[in-house]
Amino acid sequence: MDLDVLNMFVIAGGTLAIPILAFVASFLLWPSALIRIYYWYWRRALGMQVRYASYDDYQFCYSYRGRPGHRPSVLMLHGFSAHKDMWLSVVKFLPKNLHLICVDLPGHEGTTRSSLDDYSIYGQVKRIHQFVECISLNRKPFHLVGTSMGGNVAGVYAALYPAEVCGLTLICPAGLPADTETKFIKNLREIKESENSDRIPLIPSTPEEMADMLKLCSYVRFKVPQQILQGFVDVRIPHNDFYRKLFSEIISEKSRRSLYDNMSKIKATVQVIWGKQDQVLSVSGADILAKSIPDCQVHILENCGHSVVMERPRKTAKLLLDFIAAVQNVDNNKKMA
Incomplete structure (x- = not known):
């Protein structure tokens, strides 16, 4: 074989080997870093840009795509211990010209975390209103979407600031009484009765507990490699003390039925x-x-x-788009009447 050709294959093989080896090393040794890179790449691929907004000394982190247009802007609020990137699976199926904003809720990811902050549902609503004012989102009514804890926040927000919200999508929202005991509530009761009171099913500390949480939250059984489970745990562990504090706030008397207590004040059209x-x-x-x-x-x-956004992202996006279009048609007909 010609020496130049041989050298070419050696160089090409080495060039390919470096990223492959780096990926394998990251997967085995630093799975948490791989997860962060994954979200960064997915945001970039979908055209979501990360920005920061400040209210006095408080900082909000959010991602957005598109600009305000004839359709209402859409603000999306994630669930407990999640972050703005949980919406990427739904964003994938939404049109690029729709103005989307996904914000990290108080204390989560890139948004300020303070021991002095009020993390009750009402405290979070107050902070989100500050964020909305920061980016002038309330210049005209917008569509508000929330899931789980974020659904509770979204519902109370729509009740307290009715002029700002033209449509409300609640996905498995918290803040309502239940006539049946779910597996999660049963687990909480059993843990409370045992000596291991710090063990909360939504706050995993080991890969095994992470796998249990995924089974609890999803009907679809995702096959997640052990290394990725470890990565998820590594990312969450530094925040677990905050998650425990937050959890105690949102299940307190002040917050646990806050959506139920305020739903009669909601004026926007609602989708569940x-x-x-x-x-x-x-x-x-x-x-x-x-x-x-x-x-x-x-x-x-x-x-x-419970993880509708992850399990049925395409369906969620379609339902959301159809609902926004229907609300807009009703509004247009009212203006023409």
Whole structure:
């Protein structure tokens, strides 16, 4: 073989080997770094840009895509111990010209965490209102989306600031009473009765506990490699003390029924999406909302658990887009009448 050709193959092989070896090393040794890179790449691929907004000495971190247009802007609030990137699986199926904002809730990811902050649902609503004012999102009514804890925050926000919200999508929201005991509530009760009171199913500290949490939150059984489970745990462990404090706040008397206490004040048109096999928050909450809020649209997804955004992202995106279009048509007809 010609020496130059041989050298070319050696160089090419070495060039390919370096990123492959780096990937394998990251996967085996630093899975948490690989997870961060994964989110960075996915945000970049979907055109989501990360920005920061300040209110006095408080900093909000958010990602966005698109610009305000004829359709309302969409603000998305994530669930407990998650972050803005949890919405990427849904963003993938939304049009690029739709103005989207995904914000890290107080204390999460890039948004300020302070021991002096109020992390009750009402405290979080106050902070999100500050964020909305910071980026002038409330120049005209916007569409608000929230899941789980973020659904509780979104619902109370719509009740307290009705002029700012034209449409509200609640995905398995917290803050409602339950007529049936879910697996999660049963686990909490059993843990409370045992000596291991610090063990909360939504705050894993080991790969095994992480796997249990995924099973609890999802009807679909995701096959996650042990290294990735370890990576998820490594990312979360430094924040677990905060998550425990936050959890105690949102299950307190002040917050646990806050959506229920405020739903009669909601003026926006409401859409509810819930996984029928939700083991965290009882799907009976959808019926409570439907009976209490006029013209509330309810979608119960078969073979789906609490993590609707991860399990059924395409369906969630379609339901959201159809709902936004329907609300806009109603508004346009009112203006023409």
